[in-house]
Amino acid sequence: MTSTRTAGDGSDDGVPPLHPEQLQTYFALLEAVSLLQHHVEQQLRTEGGISYVQFQLLANLARSETPLTMTQLADGVVYSRSGLTYQAGLLEKAGLITRSSSPGDERATLVALTDAGAALFRRILPGHIEVSRLLLFNPLSDDDVRHLGDIMTRVRDHMRALPPRSAAPRKRRPRSTPDTPAQAD
């Protein structure tokens, strides 16, 4: 307690506090997204019997249309490889994806959508879109959407480009290939 500042909000660490505007923005952002995620989860569970993580995996596969390796598939969705194996196991058991070993690199596993997986994705996408429109986009103007997209794209790219955490001990490597920049969408 050597601060001579009149911080009053716990910042006694040489860390300048966030402005009230930033704090309000921060909490509004996290709470709004939390509510959004919760509703989206419910819609996906009810209509498709899958979780949001699983939906994201299906979406990644649907977007690519060529099989992806597990490592590629993990991108931005899952933070541990065993977690992805677990989810892929569920999706495979449900008949939504197939896993096969890559001819090029025998270590890799190629993941592809089955017809059922593609059909499920197409079936639940409209409801998914409707929920996000109802909850997220309805109260926003076109300009809001543009600005929000611009902001969050920058923030996301900023976070993706961040150096690995300095606090990370030597053996830490949870994310996929930190040196490899994100591939084109």
Add this chain to the structure above:
Amino acid sequence: MTSTRTAGDGSDDGVPPLHPEQLQTYFALLEAVSLLQHHVEQQLRTEGGISYVQFQLLANLARSETPLTMTQLADGVVYSRSGLTYQAGLLEKAGLITRSSSPGDERATLVALTDAGAALFRRILPGHIEVSRLLLFNPLSDDDVRHLGDIMTRVRDHMRALPPRSAAPRKRRPRSTPDTPAQAD
């Protein structure tokens, strides 16, 4: 609007598709927040040994300074009462909060921060703020922050006003639609 067969993005349901700009916004938002949450969780766990949910509960109590009932405390943080009881149990066992029955209404439980809880909150808040600044605010201009705060406040209030969350009707059947994909109703 009966099938036009030219949708190409799965919207064959009478649901107008989101504009590409909206889709991009939507995915950027969710991914950015997911990354942010992950980093924040790590900071809180490392520096304070608590989860983000627990941090939010402590923050709510710190902001109010008068004890809150469990119901008040749940606001926006937790989606089931048993979940809050679980988290409150953890926080109480850790000596960070106290629970006592309310003198005014014997059914209610009053939750208050202990000195240790308040101290922990003050101790980890700077690091929390630093992480959010580094990840979220650094790539943003003041105008971005203002606009983002305005947008997310509106979105949050919109969602809060929409469905009575805790009004889970009894007719709600278990949401597992085993392996048979749900049929659209």
Add this chain to the structure above:
DNA sequence: TATTGTTATACTCTATAACTATA
């Protein structure tokens, strides 16, 4: 040796339903 992925395991968290007790 490094990389890709899987397995085994332990743990955290959430939600539903049944329960107690107060109003």
Add this chain to the structure above:
DNA sequence: TATAGTTATAGAGTATAACAATA
């Protein structure tokens, strides 16, 4: 009866570490 909260329990999800196979 309705409300506030707890308990019991079951299930989903995650992360770490040890492992096998390939590069």
